[in-house]
Amino acid sequence: MATTPQIATSLTPVPEIAAHEVQRPQRGWISWLTTTDHKRIGIMYLVASWVFFMVGGVEALIMRLQLAQADNTLVTPQTYNALVTMHGTTMIFLFLIPMIAGFSNYIVPLMIGARDMAFPRLNALSFWLFLAGGAAFYGSLLWSPPECGWTCYAPLSEATYSPTAGVDSWIFLVHLTGISSFVGALNLFVTITNMRAPGMGWGRLPLFCWAILTQSILLLLALPVIAAAVTLLLTDRHFGTHFYDATNGGSPLLWQHLFWFFGHPEVYILVLPAFGVISEILPVFARKPIFGYKAIAAATLGIAFIGSLVWAHHMFTTPSPFILLVFFMLGSFLVAIPTGVKMFNWIFTLWRGSIHFDTPMYFAAGFLGTFLLGGVTGIFLAAFPVDWALHDTYFVVAHFHYTIVGGGVFGMLAALYYWFPKMSGRMLNERMGKTSFWLILVGFWVTFLVQHSAGLSGMPRRIYEYPDIGNLEIYNLISTIGAFILAAGIVLTGFNVFRSLRKGPAAGADPWKGNTLEWFTTSPPPANNFDAVPRVRSVEPMKDIRRQIEGQSRTDELVGAGAGHSSGD
């Protein structure tokens, strides 16, 4: 049976806190509304983001149905543009970012051996602001949803061309989820820098935490800029300013620069945590240490640094100086180096390992292969003369779905299958998980591979209909079929989670033979996470602990975290 509860009893840890009063654990829905427990907040993030995932997915399926045939009339242009806007905005601001926030909330404190986040109440504020952002945005369904795309380029988003309040809902969404993410990033940054277990120096910080730390820095840098940008848009729309209004001396390009100064780091904000998840999962399932820990941590920081300096590669077709195009092309090429380093380090983590193909490993492998193609197509788009042909076409749509879904979403699904046993105390169904994986993988490739060809054939993105010219109709039909296969896979995973919450076999503390401290405590962990935190002696503390137990070694290596034992740190 599980080994860790036995450690906890047999190694007699020193209690850290002498409790003055013990509150009875709260129950019922009020306890969820008032909770400041990072685990409960994490679960609320995950559940809410999954709901938005379903909504965004349905929006995508309606768009795919409309595009399944040339000159289709299933939805009106107005509805289609609203769907484009809501799908993009939902998937980025209301699904992927909060899903990452859910996992980082739940897992980071456990991974570093902390009892909670540094600021538990701010943490709750983060969650409720995110939900308020989602409500403000979807409230626009009651009047008129925005139709300007998730980029809301001015002047299309100005009051002259978008007079309804839809754009305002979008602005409030950006503000509310922005403050939510900003506060959350600050919280995670402070937590990781200050609350690590004894002995966990920077060289022993789990790579998932490195990724979240880096993501937090990116969020702190990028979010104030988009907040400023949408505030200027709001004053343009309602208070008579002309920041983006060219007829009064404003500049539409200002919007693009501000938006992409946030928007490009945003891409790394979405994929770096998935990189971190993969860096955790591969060593566990290959039964082998991560290959080049330092290189991966350094590459994470390198991607974030270079990635913050390449925003204008989204603007290669604008009237911009030549030197700007050259600078942003070369910068974008540079991002490929740390990304390539990671890819090779991951593959060589598997090399000569002993790979156990449980579902998390399936999703991690799917991530590697799918993200690889997203990275490769990025080279085409970084070379600006080629981008002149591909920009704003379905080639770009395919590219960023390969990176954001192939990278971000596959990473988060791997995280779900990996950490669900820790969160619920129950295993997910393996057969259902693997079926779901194959549906998602095949569905994804069928949907998006052919979209490269649609783009090369001249199909721009964000068009509600297209004429029956060349092979466009067959490309789009294939894509639509793939989208429904993909959706079936996602629904199956949702069902698997729902079913396993009640029927899944008990997981025990450490079902995967994990490497990091979250597997040291029970599943699900108690409110205080750990009664005692072991001294961390490597990047894989659980391996050390297992080795120690196997060797029937001394017990004095375990100390209570900050329990007054002078440890010399």
Added chain:
Amino acid sequence: MMAGHHPPPLRDSMRIALRAPVRSSLARAFMALGLLSILILATAPAAFADFIAPDAGSGSPNAEGIRSLYLIIYVLAVIIFVGVGGLLLFTLRRFSAKRHPVAEQIHGNNKLEIGWTLGAALLLVVISIVTFAKLDGIDNPPNSGAEGAPVTEQGSFIADGARRPMPPNGKSLNIQVNGQQYMWRYVYADGDKDLLNNVFAYETMVVPVNTTVTLTIRSNDVQHSWWVPDLGGKFDAVPGYTNYTWFKATKTGTFRGQCAELCGRNHANMVAQVKVVEPAAFEAWYARQKQNIEGANKLAAAGRQALAAQAAQTSAK
């Protein structure tokens, strides 16, 4: 061992019986797919010319330059994708727990890691060099061909501009492309300041073959993006800014395009057509348009006079 996680022996043996061949055949299928895509590249039939690369049906040097640069990167990309993807699939198969029960505890290899960092950097240097080598032909227009229509420099709308491409002899047919919700308007430069007598057209642009055409791209309202795939890249029409591009079609024909930047509800129907015709046909079309416009202008002037006279009469009564 955890209950529930490890399957019972019966399922275990089924897994060994079923999954291993599936996984290896999958590896082969992926390899075959990679090779197949190279094969398609080599023998792409005309019907699927745009399956793997952008089209350059007009023979315009910028579109052909983009296409050939794309194809060079495509070959490198296929090598990278098949190479790394193949390595990944091989690793997954070769080092599965069944085939390789004991994991080797390797923490890294500095030489190898420096090696692939430099390898990636080198590849990008190569791509950068190729891009810069190809750039001149894509960015800078050549002179019009001898068999093209005669054009003069006086006809330009804009005297200078940071990114304004001009052929070496400074002579091109200059057309102002104006984006507005949801149509394209083309105004042909004619050398004088009076814009009212310029030849203009909506949606369909008529140009002479073998003639360098420079475009001055602007917008009246929101952002649009001028794009006719066969004539090269796309360039945004941004209010308050002027953008430029050029093309020199060497084949006659009609080339389709459409607005590439979301500009509102009817964005999908903001189409453009460029009709490339023989110089003589172009001259004839131009003269006819000019005549029509002058005729219409005269009629309008007469109408205005009549109205003014009527108004004067009414007020006199």
